[in-house]
Amino acid sequence: LSAPQVSNDTFAVCDLELNQVSIVGIVRGFTPFVTNMQYSVDDMTGPPLCVKQWLNEEDWSLTSVPPGTYVKVIGSLRNFSGQRSVLAMNIRCIKDLNEITSHMLEVVQAHMLLFEKVLKGLRESSLKVKPKHPDRPQVVLSSIAHKVLRVIRRSCVLAEGISLQDLKSQLDYLSMRDIRASLVFLVNEGHIFSTIDEHHFKSAEH
Template sequence: MSAPQVSNDTFAVCDLELNQVSIVGIVRGFTPFVTNMQYSVDDMTGPPLCVKQWLNEEDWSLTSVPPGTYVKVIGSLRNFSGQRSVLAMNIRCIKDLNEITSHMLEVVQAHMLLFEKVLKGLRENVNMNPTAASLSGHGGNHSEGILPNGLSNIQGQVLRVIRRSCVLAEGISLQDLKSQLDYLSMRDIRASLVFLVNEGHIFSTIDEHHFKSAEH
């Protein structure tokens, strides 16, 4: 739901276009309309998702999915009047709870594959752009402490700037981070932030666009 919208009904995660998505969650409620059925599906990752399923005349004889039911939704992300929702191609009730475990494993695998590509691209960018690598000390000599092992050059630069803003209760905003690291692309900064959050080096504060070091 936080994926940037790059064009009409086109969204992206780390510059990879979103197409068909699969969601597993609990139906919290539903509202029938003349042409569609709208479900509120809670997949436990945030607020319940609005899932819309368009209906033909012959579909109205079908029984709607009652609240409290686990379902698997296959569809695509859409933006209707500023509200994001999932346009469902198929909604199926889950009877075997092993499907929930299987879906969680699929989510973990997709996450690993996605960010493996992101990290590989960052490493290639550093290796092919020695000028950017030489800017690791950009901004002067500051006392940010010893950086954790396993960070790329770009991730280290992002973490240094975030550590320098530890005196601020809300941390540093993404916009200020970009201003101080203007020689880096927003794509590289966002990818570094995702990695640093997942590894526990930083955390978001007042919203998804403010970050603070976990060591302060």
């Protein structure tokens, strides 16, 4: 639900447009309305999601999903009056718990593939290799990664380091995509590490 909104009902993650989302979670509650059913679905990644499903008279007997039931929701992200929700095309009860594990693995794989593309693009466009010796190439930080690292080093006095939001506020002239890509690169190269969670970072050099 934190994906940037690029236009009406169009959202993107790292410049990739979201057309359809798949969610697996527990139904925490539901509220029936005249034309739709609204579910509160908890996928364990944050606050419960508001899932709306349009109904007709024939659907009412098929859509009573009791709280505590695992479901898989397929739909699209919507924004109405500043509140984001998922407009469901299909809501299905999960009977085989292996499907939950499978979904978690799919999420991890998608995350890794996405940031692999971001990191590859950053390396190709912003990084240069200047070898001091033929057998010992040295990776030179891009100007963006250098700025990110400099701000993180200034915050080394804090035990938890600096949060992603504080980093963005100090580098407000950079896009969140460039900052995230630089963080991925700096972590992989050993310049920084995460602290209390995946959104706080600290320099490896004290």
